[in-house]
Amino acid sequence: MKYGFFVVSAFALSISAQDAxxxxxxxSFKGTGETPIIxxxxxxxxxxxxxxxxxxxxxxxxxxxxxxxxxxxSPPRIGSSFAGLRKFRLSFENDRYSIKLGDLYGQIGRxxxxxxxxxxxxxxxxxxxxxxxxRDFSKxxxxxxxxxxxxxxxHLGVGEGIDPRRRxxxxxENILAISGYASKIIRNTxxxxxxxxxxGNRSWFTLRxxxxxxxxxxxxxxxGIFGKYNSEDVDIFFEFTSRIMRIHNVESIYSTPSFKWxxxxxxxxxxxxxxSSSYFPGNWGLTIELKDYLFDNANPDQRNHLPFKxxxxxxxxxxxxxxxxxSSILLSRKAHVMDPDDELxxxxxxxxxxxxxxFLTLNYSRSSRHxxxxxxxxxxxxxxxxxxxxxxxxxxxxxxGFHPFHEAYVELNYRYDPFGMNFTTGLSQAxxxxxxxxxxxxxxxxxxxxxxEYRLNEFFHQRNLISIPSRLSFNLPKNLYFSLDMEHQWEGxxxxxxxxxxxxxxxxxxxxxxxxxxxxxxxYRYSSITFxxxxxxxxxxxxxxxxxxxxxDVFNTDPKQDNDLERILxxxxxxxxxxxxxxxxxxxxxxSTIITLFYGSIQGGLKCDNxxxxxxxxxxxxxxxxxxxNF
Amino acid sequence: xxxxxxxxxxxxxxxxxxxxxxxPIKFDLINGERIKFEDLANKGVVVIDYWALWCAPCLNKxxxxxxxxxxxxxxxxxxxxVNIDSERSISKVKSYISSxxxxxxxxxxxxxxxxxLVNGISIPYTILVNTDGKILYxxxxxxxxxxxxxxxxxxxxxxxxxxxx
Numbered sequence: 164m165k166y167g168f169f170v171v172s173a174f175a176l177s178i179s180a181q182d183a184x185x186x187x188x189x190x191s192f193k194g195t196g197e198t199p200i201i202x203x204x205x206x207x208x209x210x211x212x213x214x215x216x217x218x219x220x221x222x223x224x225x226x227x228x229x230x231x232x233x234x235x236x237s238p239p240r241i242g243s244s245f246a247g248l249r250k251f252r253l254s255f256e257n258d259r260y261s262i263k264l265g266d267l268y269g270q271i272g273r274x275x276x277x278x279x280x281x282x283x284x285x286x287x288x289x290x291x292x293x294x295x296x297x298r299d300f301s302k303x304x305x306x307x308x309x310x311x312x313x314x315x316x317x318h319l320g321v322g323e324g325i326d327p328r329r330r331x332x333x334x335x336e337n338i339l340a341i342s343g344y345a346s347k348i349i350r351n352t353x354x355x356x357x358x359x360x361x362x363g364n365r366s367w368f369t370l371r372x373x374x375x376x377x378x379x380x381x382x383x384x385x386x387g388i389f390g391k392y393n394s395e396d397v398d399i400f401f402e403f404t405s406r407i408m409r410i411h412n413v414e415s416i417y418s419t420p421s422f423k424w425x426x427x428x429x430x431x432x433x434x435x436x437x438x439s440s441s442y443f444p445g446n447w448g449l450t451i452e453l454k455d456y457l458f459d460n461a462n463p464d465q466r467n468h469l470p471f472k473x474x475x476x477x478x479x480x481x482x483x484x485x486x487x488x489x490s491s492i493l494l495s496r497k498a499h500v501m502d503p504d505d506e507l508x509x510x511x512x513x514x515x516x517x518x519x520x521x522f523l524t525l526n527y528s529r530s531s532r533h534x535x536x537x538x539x540x541x542x543x544x545x546x547x548x549x550x551x552x553x554x555x556x557x558x559x560x561x562x563x564g565f566h567p568f569h570e571a572y573v574e575l576n577y578r579y580d581p582f583g584m585n586f587t588t589g590l591s592q593a594x595x596x597x598x599x600x601x602x603x604x605x606x607x608x609x610x611x612x613x614x615x616e617y618r619l620n621e622f623f624h625q626r627n628l629i630s631i632p633s634r635l636s637f638n639l640p641k642n643l644y645f646s647l648d649m650e651h652q653w654e655g656x657x658x659x660x661x662x663x664x665x666x667x668x669x670x671x672x673x674x675x676x677x678x679x680x681x682x683x684x685x686x687y688r689y690s691s692i693t694f695x696x697x698x699x700x701x702x703x704x705x706x707x708x709x710x711x712x713x714x715x716d717v718f719n720t721d722p723k724q725d726n727d728l729e730r731i732l733x734x735x736x737x738x739x740x741x742x743x744x745x746x747x748x749x750x751x752x753x754x755s756t757i758i759t760l761f762y763g764s765i766q767g768g769l770k771c772d773n774x775x776x777x778x779x780x781x782x783x784x785x786x787x788x789x790x791x792x793n794f
Numbered sequence: 795x796x797x798x799x800x801x802x803x804x805x806x807x808x809x810x811x812x813x814x815x816x817x818p819i820k821f822d823l824i825n826g827e828r829i830k831f832e833d834l835a836n837k838g839v840v841v842i843d844y845w846a847l848w849c850a851p852c853l854n855k856x857x858x859x860x861x862x863x864x865x866x867x868x869x870x871x872x873x874x875x876v877n878i879d880s881e882r883s884i885s886k887v888k889s890y891i892s893s894x895x896x897x898x899x900x901x902x903x904x905x906x907x908x909x910x911l912v913n914g915i916s917i918p919y920t921i922l923v924n925t926d927g928k929i930l931y932x933x934x935x936x937x938x939x940x941x942x943x944x945x946x947x948x949x950x951x952x953x954x955x956x957x958x959x
Contacts, residue, residue: 184815188913221911223817230911252907256820269905273882280880280905346826393826396892398885441885448889483882490848512886514893522894578857583938585854634850642939697939755932773880793913793932794814
């Protein structure tokens with residue numbers, strides 16, 4: 164309330180002057196339906212309503228601007244209920260200074276050190292509430308001072324019996340950052356350096372269902388450097404940061420007996436490196452990005468509890484993902500979930516404008532973790548994690564234990580003006596090891612123990628994906644249009660058990676003793692047809708289909724559960740098994756005011772942004788009304 | 795009481811304020827320069843379009859915007875295409891723009907502060923502003939045919955008869 168009074172008063176005072184300007188935007192979403200909560204073999208549906216309203220108000224006068232964001236949600240589609248002033252920022256800017264007070268967004272470098280951003284659709288918020296002072300010395304030297312507090316939280320994704328709409332835990336961090344930046348020191352080259360101090364609280368507990376968690380104080384010191392080179396057809400960037408992290412009162416973590424099997428170091432260090440380079444001489448361009456992030460190295464026991472791990476990166480660390488982030492519905496549901504604490508790899512993207520109408524994009528990305536862990540049992544039956552480490556920077560491993568990921572993607576965009584046609588199609592081939600467990604023990608006979616040879620049992624899940632997203636649209640007379648989205652995806656989940664004999668003194672090659680592979684096939688389809696008139700109205704029919712679900716659930720087989728739309732379809736003998744149908748109608752009341760009504764069901768799935776992924780649950784038999792305007 | 799007073803004062807003040815003006819934004823251009831909106835608006839009508847690489851409708855719209863830039867540049871039209879991808883995508887954006895051969899001004903708003911200030915909710919978000927900074931037209935989203943409507947709005951703003959073009 165103290166912030167509210169301050170902002171409302173400042174706001175009122177500033178616009179009371181005749182030369183103040185004001186603008187508003189309002190977005191409202193109201194829906195009702197059911198959300199599935201996964202129970203293996205028999206997911207349950209819980210009814211819920213959501214009610215989200217946001218009012219953005221900007222006011223400015225001379226060099227002062229005030230932006231406020233008010234929210235009333237009870238509850239939102241994802242996240243916690245809130246009513247009141249959610250965000251605000253008062254800024255002053257002239258040629259030499261800029262001062263911002265309130266909620267801060269932005270990056271230093273490319274985000275390895277500090278990345279303050281927000282996306283309400285995935286309930287992510289790493290913005291700081293505080294002050295940001297930027298001083299520009301003679302257009303060549305800049306200095307930034309940032310101090311504030313981040314209050315965020317994380318979702319752990321889908322899990323049995325879990326309501327994925329809520330955050331699993333929250334955390335807060337006090338941040339103090341200073342940064343210096345020098346432009347054109349050498350021809351076309353800029354350099355910068357920063358130092359970030361973090362002091363925060365993290366909740367930590369072992370079981371997701373448990374309420375038995377404690378707040379643990381953590382702090383870190385993160386110095387970093389970055390540099391840029393720009394010319395007419397070349398762009399090069401690099402950033403390096405290192406982190407020293409302390410967990411205070413480590414001993415207190417072990418006060419509960421069930422936590423004893425963890426061992427945390429009170430002080431750890433990590434680092435992150437990022438490099439990107441682009442060459443764009445004419446009608447083609449080539450971009451290469453490299454990443455090598457090793458802030459925290461976790462064995463599988465710790466990784467199973469990774470989100471709770473105290474050594475993880477700060478909330479405000481958001482390094483580049485360096486793989487293709489797709490807008491396709493199906494591809495984004497199966498996105499690679501980056502581990503910003505332990506990942507290395509590269510991405511290469513090639514763009515080519517073949518002629519005026521044809522544009523081509525090729526993308527290849529590859530990544531893995533830095534370590535592969537195997538559980539070793541020695542001759543005395545002691546078990547411990549054996550950590551095999553990669554030694555080459557930026558080059559990921561293809562060994563299963565390193566959780567390799569790769570994607571090759573090609574996209575073609577073709578425009579044919581006489582028909583007002585636009586056609587985009589893509590082809591993606593990707594595979595990723597989703598789960599790996601390796602266990603090794605000495606081979607022995609009844610008399611002698613041969614300590615040179617080990618038997619390695621490996622169990623892993625590897626996901627293979629082929630996806631074809633495509634979109635076709637036509638302009639019709641009188642600004643009418645028609646568009647068709649069709650996406651197909653084939654998934655083969657390999658469940659592999661492999662046993663090898665490993666010789667540790669390397670004189671013998673590894674020999675495969677047993678390989679057992681089972682492939683679980685899945686097929687997904689998403690399609691939508693839209694007909695409308697530009698800036699007037701549109702009506703869309705949406706269909707989402709899965710051949711079978713991973714949980715073993717079968718959806719939409721009981722006619723008693725049908726909504727009105729499904730009843731019509733079933734009457735026309737259309738199979739509804741594992742299908743989600745929806746109809747969406749939109750109308751523009753004026754060019755900046757749109758009202759939309761959705762009726763039907765939406766399948767849940769991953770939504771990702773900036774490498775952060777959150778499972779957004781589906782809604783069943785729902786209606787959603789949205790209203791967006793600005794003036 | 796304090797709350798009620800603030801609300802009454804707020805509404806009284808709103809009646810006094812001016813609407814429909816573009817906030818005092820600055821554009822961080824692809825070549826590293828920083829330019830104020832007023833400096834652009836002094837030279838003619840300005841179209842500001844917010845977009846991102848991951849937004850397919852935005853990319854479709856951009857090709858039409860670039861055509862408008864080429865067609866109406868001698869009439870004083872300036873189109874600023876503002877990318878709101880995070881700063882890490884800058885290399886890719888430069889490569890994309892150069893390959894496409896676009897001639898409009900390209901700017902970055904990685905923190906999305908300007909986007910929020912101009913009340914952007916979804917992208918593509920297009921604003922047509924006259925030389926006085928008055929917003930003549932704003933529109934969110936893109937479907938085929940939207941470019942025809944925008945073209946007409948630009949022609950009206952530039953005071954060109956649609957038969958001439």
